[in-house]
Every structure is written in structure tokens, then in C-alpha cells.
Amino acid sequence: MIRVRFAPSPTGYLHVGGARTALFNWLYARRHGGLFVLRIEDTDTQRSSWEMVSGIVDGLRWMGLDWDEGPDIGGPHAPYFQSQRLDQYREAAARLVAQGSAYYCYCTPESLQQKRQAAEAAGGGWLYDRTCCTLTAGEVAAREATGAPRAVRFKVPRGSTSFIDLVHGRIEFPNAVIEDFVVLRSDLQPTYHLSVVVDDIEMAMTHVVRGDDHISNTPKQVLLYDAFGSSPPAFAHVPLILGTDKKRLSKRHGATSVMEYPRLGYLPEAMVNFLALLGWSPGGDEELLARDELIQMFALEGISGGNAVFNPEKLDWVNQQHIQRLTPEDLASRLEPWLRDKGLWSEHFGSSRRDWFVALVQLFQPRLKRLDQFTHEAGPLLRDDVIYEAQAVAKHLRPELHEPLSLLASKFAMLDPFTAQPLEMTLRALAETLQLKPASLIHATRVAVTGRAASPGLFEMLELAGRERVGERLRKALTHVAPPA
Numbered sequence: 001m002i003r004v005r006f007a008p009s010p011t012g013y014l015h016v017g018g019a020r021t022a023l024f025n026w027l028y029a030r031r032h033g034g035l036f037v038l039r040i041e042d043t044d045t046q047r048s049s050w051e052m053v054s055g056i057v058d059g060l061r062w063m064g065l066d067w068d069e070g071p072d073i074g075g076p077h078a079p080y081f082q083s084q085r086l087d088q089y090r091e092a093a094a095r096l097v098a099q100g101s102a103y104y105c106y107c108t109p110e111s112l113q114q115k116r117q118a119a120e121a122a123g124g125g126w127l128y129d130r131t132c133c134t135l136t137a138g139e140v141a142a143r144e145a146t147g148a149p150r151a152v153r154f155k156v157p158r159g160s161t162s163f164i165d166l167v168h169g170r171i172e173f174p175n176a177v178i179e180d181f182v183v184l185r186s187d188l189q190p191t192y193h194l195s196v197v198v199d200d201i202e203m204a205m206t207h208v209v210r211g212d213d214h215i216s217n218t219p220k221q222v223l224l225y226d227a228f229g230s231s232p233p234a235f236a237h238v239p240l241i242l243g244t245d246k247k248r249l250s251k252r253h254g255a256t257s258v259m260e261y262p263r264l265g266y267l268p269e270a271m272v273n274f275l276a277l278l279g280w281s282p283g284g285d286e287e288l289l290a291r292d293e294l295i296q297m298f299a300l301e302g303i304s305g306g307n308a309v310f311n312p313e314k315l316d317w318v319n320q321q322h323i324q325r326l327t328p329e330d331l332a333s334r335l336e337p338w339l340r341d342k343g344l345w346s347e348h349f350g351s352s353r354r355d356w357f358v359a360l361v362q363l364f365q366p367r368l369k370r371l372d373q374f375t376h377e378a379g380p381l382l383r384d385d386v387i388y389e390a391q392a393v394a395k396h397l398r399p400e401l402h403e404p405l406s407l408l409a410s411k412f413a414m415l416d417p418f419t420a421q422p423l424e425m426t427l428r429a430l431a432e433t434l435q436l437k438p439a440s441l442i443h444a445t446r447v448a449v450t451g452r453a454a455s456p457g458l459f460e461m462l463e464l465a466g467r468e469r470v471g472e473r474l475r476k477a478l479t480h481v482a483p484p485a
């Protein structure tokens with residue numbers, strides 16, 4: 001049974017890198033009928049907060065990633081907050097000391113700092129010099145008698161440490177470059193290496209899928225697995241996400257917190273699709289994948305070792321494509337909050353005018369890259385007033401069109417039914433009678449009714465605007481168009 005986890009430290013919001021890590025783990029679990037665990041790594045109590053935990057949970061929920069065990073739902077390995085598992089880490093550290101895999105270190109931070117600075121001043125690096133590893137029983141007893149604070153350090157054996165990474169292949173580190181690292185601080189707080197290994201063993205993780213930045217931590221963790229007599233899980237380190245300038249993704253590149261994306265008008269389906277393809281590829285050319293398809297196709301072997309580039313234009317394209325895939329009814333429901341926010345929502349759009357509203361949404365659907373664009377795009381049909389764009393007026397509402405528009409207004413006033421096809425026939429017939437290019441009358445009408453030079457199909461729009469509003473707007477537009485001198 002495959003068991004994977006997402007183990008965020010709640011010291012910040014859920015950023016896109018973390019979201020992608022969570023997604024890969026989730027997809028892997030769902031692909032193989034395994035279990036996905038959410039574990040909150042909040043041992044750094046100074047920097048962790050509830051606000052961040054709920055932000056992370058909200059982000060995962062928005063993306064539709066559900067977990068089988070975790071802080072809110074519990075599970076056989078509860079609690080899922082590391083801050084509530086401290087006894088287990090302390091007990092594990094004591095076990096390491098008892099079996100000779102670790103030792104107490106009484107060195108003060110000041111003395112360590114001094115040695116490090118001296119080594120650096122001499123132009124070298126510094127690894128812990130094992131001062132406390134060689135203390136005699138008497139020296140230890142003397143320090144214990146004074147109640148000197150003590151940390152627990154892991155005793156790194158000679159040799160080398162290697163692991164098979166499912167993305168990068170075999171990775172080996174000489175142990176000489178790994179210092180005797182602290183596993184439990186003198187204030188009894190575990191370090192990340194200890195807590196992550198104790199939990200991954202206890203929670204029976206079969207795979208650890210996480211960011212590349214953890215590769216250098218892995219040998220230390222492999223050494224801990226050995227010391228605890230457990231075989232390590234399979235590791236898969238996923239490449240970093242870079243901005244289009246090939247620098248590590250940061251705020252400079254735009255939104256990095258996942259929860260900014262719903263506010264920017266992105267669909268969770270699109271975000272999931274886009275993030276899945278950051279570093280993973282299903283093999284073919286297909287780039288638009290629904291959640292179920294991703295689950296069907298996901299394989300750790302498809303993760304590339306090269307860095308992934310976060311391209312906002314591609315995200316817009318993926319989002320647009322997913323918007324097109326929604327039923328107009330579904331899209332209409334997702335747009336409601338945006339209309340409410342702009343004060344453009346009418347309760348009738350949910351009842352007596354539902355069909356009208358859904359038809360409006362459908363008409364604008366092909367033009368939307370993001371949900372936020374709808375209120376602007378469809379604004380002329382949602383607002384009572386019309387704002388004339390000066391450029392559109394100058395270009396399309398020319399004086400010689402005064403008379404034709406005025407004639408069109410009278411014809412439209414009598415048209416029944418006021419629907420796209422008869423509207424189009426009427427306009428084209430008038431253009432022919434007046435020996436005008438239909439396009440110039442179409443453009444003029446569009447500007448007259450919407451104030452803008454671009455819109456979806458004019459006649460569908462006129463139908464939705466309705467006889468009254470169209471008549472009103474044509475009359476209003478005529479006041480902008482001086483008749484030819």
C-alpha cells in the first residue's frame with residue numbers, strides 16, 4: 001500500500017512550489033489507490049502559526065486535494081501536528097544515545113561560533129570537531145553535575161551514504177562532508193532531520209516526494225533510518241520552479257501564494273493542470289488534462305530532472321481552455337461572486353432571468369482567459385449606462401452614418417421577434433438599400449450599443465440587450481454623431 005505525505009512547515013502561505021509537491025504526492029496516491037497524509041511540521045513554534053496552517057489547508061482544498069489522514073480528520077497515526085509529537089522525538093533521540101549512534105554535546109553556541117569564525121577567517125569551512133564525542137565518562141559526569149545544557153548529536157559513521165532517487169538516479173555523498181548534526185537541541189526541540197524521519201517511519205511512508213532543495217538533507221536522513229533499523233522510503237526529488245528569467249520563482253515574478261490565484265480569476269482545474277505539468281510530463285503532446293486524466297497518467301518516472309519554468313502566459317492559456325470546457329451553467333455559477341463583488345449581481349439572475357444570464361455567459365465564454373474579465377467584457381450588457389470609448393467612436397461613428405443609424409433604430413423598434421437572425425437580416429437589408437458596406441454599419445452599431453470596438457457576435461448581443469436597451473443606446477449614440485455638414 002502506497003503511503004505518501006505532504007509535510008509543510010506552516011511558516012508561510014502555500015506557495016506554488018509547495019502546492020506542486022502536494023499535488024504530485026496526491027496524484028501518486030490516487031493513481032495507485034494509496035493514502036495521502038497531511039502532516040504539519042510546526043516544530044518551529046516561533047515561526048509557525050495557525051493562520052498559516054489554515055491558509056495551507058484552504059489552498060489544498062481550493063485545488064481539490066483531499067487527504068486520508070491529517071490534522072483535522074485524524075487517523076491511525078495521530079496527532080498530525082509535529083508540535084504534539086515531541087515526546088516521540090525525545091524518546092527517539094534517547095534511543096540513539098543509548099545505542100551509541102548519538103552523543104550529548106555540551107558545546108555552547110558561543111564556542112561553536114568562535115571555532116567556525118576562526119576557520120572561516122583562515123579561509124576554510126568548518127564541520128563540528130567532535131569535541132564532545134571524545135569526552136571521557138568522568139568529563140561527561142562533571143558536565144552533568146553542573147546541569148550544563150546538552151544537545152544530542154548524531155555520530156556520523158565513516159564511509160559514504162547513498163540512495164536511489166526516482167528522479168535523479170543514484171546519489172552518493174561521502175560521509176566526511178556530513179558533520180555530526182544535532183538531532184535534539186538543548187531546549188529539547190527536535191531538528192527537522194529527526195522529526196521527519198521519526199514520523200516517516202512511524203507513519204509508514206513508502207515514498208517521499210519533495211523539492212530538490214532537500215537532496216542535501218537526504219543522506220543525513222538515510223543515516224538516521226539506518227540507525228533506527230528501518231529501510232528508507234523511496235525518494236523522488238522534484239526540480240525547482242523557476243520564473244521565465246530562469247531565476248528561482250519569487251514575488252518578483254507575480255503571485256506565489258496559491259490563494260492569490262482564485263482572486264485573480266483562475267480555476268482550480270487549470271491550476272492543477274498547469275502545476276502538474278511543471279516538471280512532470282505524461283509523455284505525449286497533450287497539455288490539457290482534467291483531474292481524472294492526470295490521475296490515470298501520473299507516474300514518478302515522468303518527472304524530469306531539469307528545472308521547470310512557471311510561464312504565466314501558459315497558465316492563462318490553460319485557464320482559458322478550462323473555462324471553455326465548463327458548461328455555461330457551471331461557469332455562470334462561478335461568475336456570480338465576481339458580479340456580486342462589482343455590484344452587478346441581480347437576484348433575478350438566479351431565478352426569473354437565469355436563462356438570460358446563462359446565455360450571456362455563454363456568449364462571452366470564448367473570450368475569457370480569466371474569470372475576472374467577465375464583468376468588464378459583459379459590462380455593457382450588465383450596466384445601465386454605457387461608456388463610449390473615444391477611439392471607437394472616432395473610428396466607427398462617422399457623420400455619414402448618422403442617417404443610417406437613425407433608420408436602423410426605427411427598423412429595430414418595430415422588429416418582432418427581436419432575435420439575432422432577423423436583427424442581422426434587417427441590418428444587412430438596410431445596408432444594401434443605402435449602398436453601404438454592411439461591416440461599417442455593423443461596427444457603428446456595435447460602438448453605439450456597447451461603446452466599444454470589440455465584442456462577441458453583434459446580433460446575439462443585441463438580442464440579449466433587448467429591444468428597449470438597444471433603442472435607447474442607438475438614440476443616445478446619435479447625439480455623439482453629428483450629421484454630415
Ligand code: GLU
Nearest residue numbers: 007008009041196210214
Ligand atoms: N517541512 C519540510 C518542508 O516544508 C518537509 C520536507 C520533507 O518533505 O521532508 O520543507
